[in-house]
Amino acid sequence: MLQKMSGDFYASVFLLLFSVGMFLATLNINTLSILTVGVGSDFVPMLVSIAIFGFSIALLMKSWIKDRRRNQEQESQVAAASEWSSGVKKFVSINAVYTTCLILLYVLLLPVLGFIISSSLYLVLQTILLTEKGKQNILLFIPFAFIGSITIYALFRFAFNLMLPVGLLG
Structure with a gap:
């Protein structure tokens, strides 16, 4: 079988x-x-x-x-498969498609917008996508995304001495 x-x-x-x-x-x-x-x-x-x-x-x-x-x-x-499990499978597969689209958008926008802006935008959109509908707090997501992106940029720029795309901020 x-x-x-x-x-x-x-x-x-x-x-x-x-x-x-x-x-x-x-x-x-x-x-x-x-x-x-x-x-x-x-x-x-x-x-x-x-x-x-x-x-x-x-x-x-x-x-x-x-x-x-x-x-x-x-x-x-x-x-027999329940209606609930099929709904979860549809939800997961739709999220996988949206995540793939967000990653492609991130890769395309990275040279144009730069690391900090495009990473922050990606993190906010991905967090919104993966958070339950009733618990989405965009005002909380935005500062964490910017702080995380700036921290990673500073780490790569000053600790590792590597350049990341600057984009609009350059």
């Missing part, structure tokens, strides 16, 4: 392939030979790709065990 696999399984396979591609891409990053730090510009992307690979392996194993257990339970008992 063909087993039904969850979205986590497919996501972990995608992330495995993505991390391998990202690691291979980091091998082509040029590093400056005048730096004596010992860590080049390829270090962080390589570290991130290794972390993504490790986490996706863990997710793959977890989802495989979970899917196997779930499939065994479904074979032993057949239960």
